[in-house]
Amino acid sequence: MARTTGSHSDITGPRIRDVAMRLFAQHGYAAVSMRQIASDVGVQAGALYNYTPDKQSLLFGLMQGHMEDLLAARAARDVPEDSLAQLEDFTRFHIAFHMERADAVFVSYMELRSLSDENFATIETLRRRYEDELEQILRQGVCTGVFSVPDTKIATLALIAMLTGVNTWYRTGGRLSVEEVETIYWDMVRKAVAP
Amino acid sequence: MARTTGSHSDITGPRIRDVAMRLFAQHGYAAVSMRQIASDVGVQAGALYNYTPDKQSLLFGLMQGHMEDLLAARAARDVPEDSLAQLEDFTRFHIAFHMERADAVFVSYMELRSLSDENFATIETLRRRYEDELEQILRQGVCTGVFSVPDTKIATLALIAMLTGVNTWYRTGGRLSVEEVETIYWDMVRKAVAP
Secondary structure, eight states: OOHHHHHHHHHHHHHHHOOOHHHHHHHHHOOOOOHHHHHHHTHHHHTTTTTSSHHHHHHHHHHHHHHHHHHHHHHHEEESSSSHHHHHHHHHHHHHHTTHHHHHHHHHHHGGGGGGHHHHHHHHHHHHHHHOEEEEEHHHHHHHHHHSSSHHHHHHHHHHHHHHHHHOOOOOTSSSOHHHHHHHHHHHHHHHOOO | OOOHHHHHHHHHHHHHHHHHHHHHHHHHGGGGOOHHHHHHHHHHHHHHHHHSSSSHHHHHHHHHHHHHHHHHHHHHHOOSSHHHHHHHHHHHHHHHHHHTTTHHHHHHGGGGHHHHHHHHHHHHHHHHHHHHHHHHHHHHHHHSSSSSOOOOHHHHHHHHHHHHHHHHHHOOOOOSOOOHHHHHHHHHHHHTTTT
């Protein structure tokens, strides 16, 4: 009976998260059972409940983890001084970060509908914090005349939608490298907010 | 036994489509049963099979119908002569058309994963036909020096993602009318592809 639960869950936790994310992305949250997740991980369904109290908590944990990883990765970057360089840095960061996490991005968008009200509010707060970083860059650039947009909030949402859209068509090993994609989008972003 | 099946299915068909679209958008295709659709429509599950052979055909019909409506609505428009006016017309059309069909847009994006290979190929062909209309506008404008983009195909996908993104934040009765939203996005689109 005695076992090193610490090292056990250290291994099982990430595996459960990986499997759940993949299954939610493939079939949708509502269609995936805890039993199916356990089966794909290779544990008994009961063992899953040592890790998470229920499926809602598992989904919430995945979406919260994704947003916290995003905010932490942003915070770890050296932010350039001038607005134009900040916007370029944000553009390249956003594309590279999201391209590497296609399932998480898809689930985070699609399964907002599946979150409890409280969990939804938490995810929305994290999402707004990220959006605020871009809006702050735009607002400062508008103040100094580097940028001109009719509405910084809408411009923020428009640019983020445009950049995240890369995930719908980019395939690793295709004709363009990530950096080439970043450069193509940067050209459009730069001009879209130009005076 | 004799009944006017024509008028019966005239009424039931649209109701089945409306209910199925709403349920697929709310819960995801895999989580919704034919029984649940029938129950929400208010008919026996068996009656559904008079209308559609199976759930896959129902989903495909919804997605195909959405794309055909889109292409028909585009084709019905008077296209302006010059490239800039064409791009403005496309921008305003795309936003207005998609805003009115939030469930169809959501299901069409999210449930591509749920289509059979053959049905996926058909939807992709329709989607490409729509994208080609925008790419053609961009390509012609690039030729005449009205526009400048690094890659017309990627610019097409980037602009469509940006415009469809309106659906994630716009709420009817909010601070902006549809026309005001169109104008804000047109400002960004116009500049994004400017020389």
